[in-house]
Amino acid sequence: MENNVIEEKSFRFAVRIVYLYRHLCGNKKEFTLSKQLLRAGSSIGANVAEAKQAQSRADFLSKLNIALKETTETKYWLRLMNATELLSQTEYDSIIGDCVEIEKILVSIVKTIKN
Secondary structure, eight states, X not given: OXXXXXXXXXXXXXXXXXHHHHXXXXXXXXXXXXXXXXXXXXXXHHHHHXXXXXXXXXXXXXXXXXXXXXXXXXXXXXXXXXXXXXSOHHHHHHHHHHHHHHHHHHHHHHHHHHO
């Protein structure tokens, strides 16, 4: 997985999530939901990174499945924040596309490994 697409995209996404967390805490004074978003959004890349050191094919698949679950959770928090106007439509549109792209890549990788 050296220098691969999912590793790079999930890392850059985590950076965006950190900046969004700072924005939500600093400008919106929102701490509870933003912490959930920070945890889930940064966990995607962490699990992708952990998969590089997997001890087996099953362990590799497990880490990527966890990353996929965290992607789903991240989408939920982003959607909730948009619905409650913590994120404007522009802010939401700016980041949700990256999350969906990561999700599609992870689904593709997981399907390939299972076959």
